[in-house]
Amino acid sequence: MAKRVAPHVRTFDVAIIGAGVVGAAIARELARFDLSILLIDAKSDVGAGTSKANTAILHTGFDTVPGSLESRLVSRGYFLLRDYAREVGISYETCGALLVAWSAEEFANLSKIQEKAIANGYLESYLVDVADLYAKEPHLGPGALGALAVPGEWIIDPWSTTLAYATQAKAAGAVLQLSTRVERIAQSSHLHTLHTSQGEFEARYLVNAAGLYSDVIDREFGFEDFVVTPRRGELMVFDKLSRSLVSHILLPVPSSMGKGVLVSPTVFGNVMLGPTAENLSDKSATESSITGLAFLQEKGRKIMPALLDEEITAIYVGLRAATEHSDFQISLHAPQRYVTVGGIRSTGLTASMAIAEHVRDLLTQAGLDLGKQDALPAIHIPRLGEATLRPYQNEPLIAANPSYGEIICHCERVTRGEIVATLASPIPPQDQAGLGRRTRATLGRCQGFYCHAEVRALLESKGGVS
Numbered sequence: 107m108a109k110r111v112a113p114h115v116r117t118f119d120v121a122i123i124g125a126g127v128v129g130a131a132i133a134r135e136l137a138r139f140d141l142s143i144l145l146i147d148a149k150s151d152v153g154a155g156t157s158k159a160n161t162a163i164l165h166t167g168f169d170t171v172p173g174s175l176e177s178r179l180v181s182r183g184y185f186l187l188r189d190y191a192r193e194v195g196i197s198y199e200t201c202g203a204l205l206v207a208w209s210a211e212e213f214a215n216l217s218k219i220q221e222k223a224i225a226n227g228y229l230e231s232y233l234v235d236v237a238d239l240y241a242k243e244p245h246l247g248p249g250a251l252g253a254l255a256v257p258g259e260w261i262i263d264p265w266s267t268t269l270a271y272a273t274q275a276k277a278a279g280a281v282l283q284l285s286t287r288v289e290r291i292a293q294s295s296h297l298h299t300l301h302t303s304q305g306e307f308e309a310r311y312l313v314n315a316a317g318l319y320s321d322v323i324d325r326e327f328g329f330e331d332f333v334v335t336p337r338r339g340e341l342m343v344f345d346k347l348s349r350s351l352v353s354h355i356l357l358p359v360p361s362s363m364g365k366g367v368l369v370s371p372t373v374f375g376n377v378m379l380g381p382t383a384e385n386l387s388d389k390s391a392t393e394s395s396i397t398g399l400a401f402l403q404e405k406g407r408k409i410m411p412a413l414l415d416e417e418i419t420a421i422y423v424g425l426r427a428a429t430e431h432s433d434f435q436i437s438l439h440a441p442q443r444y445v446t447v448g449g450i451r452s453t454g455l456t457a458s459m460a461i462a463e464h465v466r467d468l469l470t471q472a473g474l475d476l477g478k479q480d481a482l483p484a485i486h487i488p489r490l491g492e493a494t495l496r497p498y499q500n501e502p503l504i505a506a507n508p509s510y511g512e513i514i515c516h517c518e519r520v521t522r523g524e525i526v527a528t529l530a531s532p533i534p535p536q537d538q539a540g541l542g543r544r545t546r547a548t549l550g551r552c553q554g555f556y557c558h559a560e561v562r563a564l565l566e567s568k569g570g571v572s
């Protein structure tokens with residue numbers, strides 16, 4: 107068990123700025139050692155930055171740049187997260203992807219992409235002819251010429267991933283400090299002093315996992331190795347009635363701006379269309395745009411016309427931390443006992459556990475003595491996926507605790523028992539959005555119109571806990 111830190115102690119072996127999926131994975135990885143760990147975030151919840159708004163694909167890394175750090179960490183992260191999801195109960199579905207060619211040029215490119223996949227160590231892809239493609243996806247729009255099948259591309263629950271990492275890190279003794287913005291960093295020969303909105307914290311080693319703000323934190327040390335350009339990705343989530351239209355993740359042939367617009371099932375039983383890719387200057391611009399949504403509708407109509415006849419449940423926006431470099435920007439600054447983890451653009455969810463291992467190794471190169479290693483405390487995260495048994499369907503669970511038979515959110519079929527349990531969990535939600543990420547409550551087709559009052563009352567009373 108990692109060394110426990112009393113709440114009044116404010117000097118840590120390692121501080122990690124940013125409790126997104128990357129920072130939380132790093133905290134979890136380090137918490138298994140004899141170290142005091144501080145995980146700090148400006149927001150009131152873990153995973154409330156870019157990590158809450160992505161396309162939630164567990165990528166094989168088939169289309170990364172061979173030989174790049176991203177290629178190595180995505181390939182390894184894929185297996186680590188797949189096994190971790192099985193261990194702690196994060197929902198995933200093994201749907202596979204079809205990379206669909208819509209022009210002769212794209213069709214010719216498929217075999218080059220397959221060669222790239224092989225160079226990236228992914229050997230399972232295969233070409234699909236047009237007849238087979240339409241047999242696999244009968245609702246695909248007309249005009250597709252063939253596809254490359256990538257059976258290893260899966261969908262996963264992104265919210266529970268960050269929550270699981272942070273929960274396990276906390277259970278192993280890491281201190282989670284939310285609603286705390288790092289405003290300035292001072293350095294002495296042995297310690298970093300973090301001046302924050304909640305006072306000062308000290309740490310011997312520092313990890314910058316600040317996502318969109320990783321370049322800003324870097325400047326505190328005088329480093330200007332990269333500039334983060336927020337790349338907006340807008341997405342549409344279609345109603346659950348559309349789920350039967352699509353069986354695979356339908357990927358376009360990628361371009362230099364990213365992976366392009368896809369149609370994908372989600373583990374929550376919806377279908378998503380997106381994302382767009384638009385470089386912005388404002389790191390907080392998470393509004394959707396008329397042009398972005400029109401662009402998605404145009405693309406979606408070509409990929410799957412029937413999808414556009416379905417109702418849209420939600421629209422959301424994520425900002426990728428793009429930089430002027432194509433690869434991840436992970437670097438050790440050994441004299442400063444400082445590791446930068448920046449530019450984790452489009453694959454950070456998948457790569458998170460491998461990034462954490464890599465950062466652990468960089469810290470040891472900088473002189474961090476990890477000390478004794480212990481097994482992490484076992485945790486279990488409630489499964490939110492639609493493909494598995496939900497609490498409202500679980501008769502033994504309801505017999506043991508009837509509140510699991512009492513549905514509060516009827517669109518997503520979330521029960522009082524689940525809400526009460528999450529409010530009493532080690533990292534409870536602070537608001538309705540956080541509750542939604544933990545239970546799916548209010549995220550369905552009525553977006554909380556019917557259950558909002560009851561959900562809010564439960565949140566305010568902390569489910570009767572206090």
Ligand SMILES: Cc1cc2nc3c(=O)[nH]c(=O)nc-3n(C[C@H](O)[C@H](O)[C@H](O)COP(=O)(O)OP(=O)(O)OC[C@H]3O[C@@H](n4cnc5c(N)ncnc54)[C@H](O)[C@@H]3O)c2cc1C
Nearest residue numbers: 124126128148155156157160161163288317339424454456
């Ligand atoms: C549209 C889109 C689609 C994507 N699709 C996929 C996908 O399908 N599969 C996949 O693997 N990846 C995907 N990604 C990428 C993935 O979501 C990101 O790589 C990942 O979430 C980055 O995590 P992070 O922890 O680095 O950043 P964040 O989640 O942004 O975390 C950084 C945290 O740092 C905190 N912070 C910043 N500055 C400070 C400060 N001064 N003080 C305290 N805290 C601070 C922020 O509050 C934030 O919570 C996608 C991304 C987008 C936008």
